[in-house]
Amino acid sequence: MPDEHVRSADPDTNQAIEHEEELQQTSLMMIASENIATPAVQEAQGSVLTNRNALGYPGSRLYPGAENIDEIESLAIEYAKDLWGADHVNVQPHSGSLANLAVYLAVLEPGDTILSLDPSDGGHITHGSDLHVSGDLYDTEYYHLDTDTGRLNYDEIAQRAETVDPDMIISGYSTYPREIDWQQIQETADTADAYHLADIAHLSGLIAADRYPSPVGVADFCTGSTYKTIRTGRGGFILSDEEYAEAIDTALFPRLQGGAAMPNIAGKAVGFAEALKPTFTEYIDRVIANARSLAASLSDHGIRVMTDGTDTHIVLIDLQESHHNIAGSEAEQALEAAGVIANKASVPNDPRQPSDASGLRFGTTNLTAQGFTESDMEAIAEWIVRALDNIREEHELELIATEIESLCQTYQ
Numbered sequence: 001m002p003d004e005h006v007r008s009a010d011p012d013t014n015q016a017i018e019h020e021e022e023l024q025q026t027s028l029m030m031i032a033s034e035n036i037a038t039p040a041v042q043e044a045q046g047s048v049l050t051n052r053n054a055l056g057y058p059g060s061r062l063y064p065g066a067e068n069i070d071e072i073e074s075l076a077i078e079y080a081k082d083l084w085g086a087d088h089v090n091v092q093p094h095s096g097s098l099a100n101l102a103v104y105l106a107v108l109e110p111g112d113t114i115l116s117l118d119p120s121d122g123g124h125i126t127h128g129s130d131l132h133v134s135g136d137l138y139d140t141e142y143y144h145l146d147t148d149t150g151r152l153n154y155d156e157i158a159q160r161a162e163t164v165d166p167d168m169i170i171s172g173y174s175t176y177p178r179e180i181d182w183q184q185i186q187e188t189a190d191t192a193d194a195y196h197l198a199d200i201a202h203l204s205g206l207i208a209a210d211r212y213p214s215p216v217g218v219a220d221f222c223t224g225s226t227y228k229t230i231r232t233g234r235g236g237f238i239l240s241d242e243e244y245a246e247a248i249d250t251a252l253f254p255r256l257q258g259g260a261a262m263p264n265i266a267g268k269a270v271g272f273a274e275a276l277k278p279t280f281t282e283y284i285d286r287v288i289a290n291a292r293s294l295a296a297s298l299s300d301h302g303i304r305v306m307t308d309g310t311d312t313h314i315v316l317i318d319l320q321e322s323h324h325n326i327a328g329s330e331a332e333q334a335l336e337a338a339g340v341i342a343n344k345a346s347v348p349n350d351p352r353q354p355s356d357a358s359g360l361r362f363g364t365t366n367l368t369a370q371g372f373t374e375s376d377m378e379a380i381a382e383w384i385v386r387a388l389d390n391i392r393e394e395h396e397l398e399l400i401a402t403e404i405e406s407l408c409q410t411y412q
């Protein structure tokens, strides 16, 4: 008989999982691209569905015995349609990255031109960067954020489109705290006769809760992840008009992926069902209120908050004015020692390389899921500033970590 528990099957892995649990319970988990999958989602993901190899789509699987997995995937698709209002939904992408690649494979030819936001301004590497296979397959041109305001400059996007004649324009980013005018970018795409992909990886939950403008029905394609602002566990999805349904589905399977990850698709079904309830909208309202509280408090402490605030779960700060001698990478390490897990981020026109960067990105999805409030955010801002002011004072950082641990304990 195989061992029943992780602790006996492999004590080393078990110990690392236990340590991870402890880390998550004693630190402020503020990585903006993370969240806590709900208990129901975690239960679905740990189910017998992991025993199936689901090749194909509901109603057209390659293997028999597919009745239940078809039902689950169909439910996930129906709920996604209710959440985002798209004609066609594919819930099989293993990740947001593969969702993007499937869209490219569906409608672009190698050598076509992509126009996307420069990764150092908050674009994603799957939008044609040199670090990603999309950069090998397609010619990539970038647009930029306004260096003064940190906001999109729609005129510059239109000008860049006129110059580079793109086949696809990509909107939707990794560190952009403000609303995006999807319609303006769509008009540029129409003028350029280009496809428009709106990557809502960070925004899917905000849009599902109707707390952020939706690009669905505006852009040709929307791709997203399922574990950032929506709490449905790891994975991705693609939304499109019916006319692209077949191209998208065959691009993902069989061209890009093999069998569907059924535990994750069940997680999506359960998590989407939860997101259709009013409690999810209340959760998103608290996420945004917390992010605004954090932004305001950091700003009160003399920290430059990009765009002077946020419409989302993201708070992006630029350290150059208040802590000019500290790189984002050093700040990230000091914060980790102090019990704040958040990542460095480039700011527009950043003089430092992306590996160092001059900014930090914070997210409020995880803490809000645990119950943290706006007044907690004020205390957190103080700890963050104290850590930044004492970046090389190990004792002070340890002291902050102890204080943070006791706040975390109140939410266990």
Ligand SMILES: *Cc1c(COP(=O)(O)O)cnc(C)c1O
Residues within 6 Å of the ligand: 033, 094, 095, 096, 097, 098, 123, 124, 126, 172, 173, 174, 199, 201, 202, 225, 235, 236
């Ligand atoms: C997080 C993210 C993705 C997807 O990431 P995966 O880890 O592949 O799911 C895609 N695009 C943007 C803009 C993102 O921020």
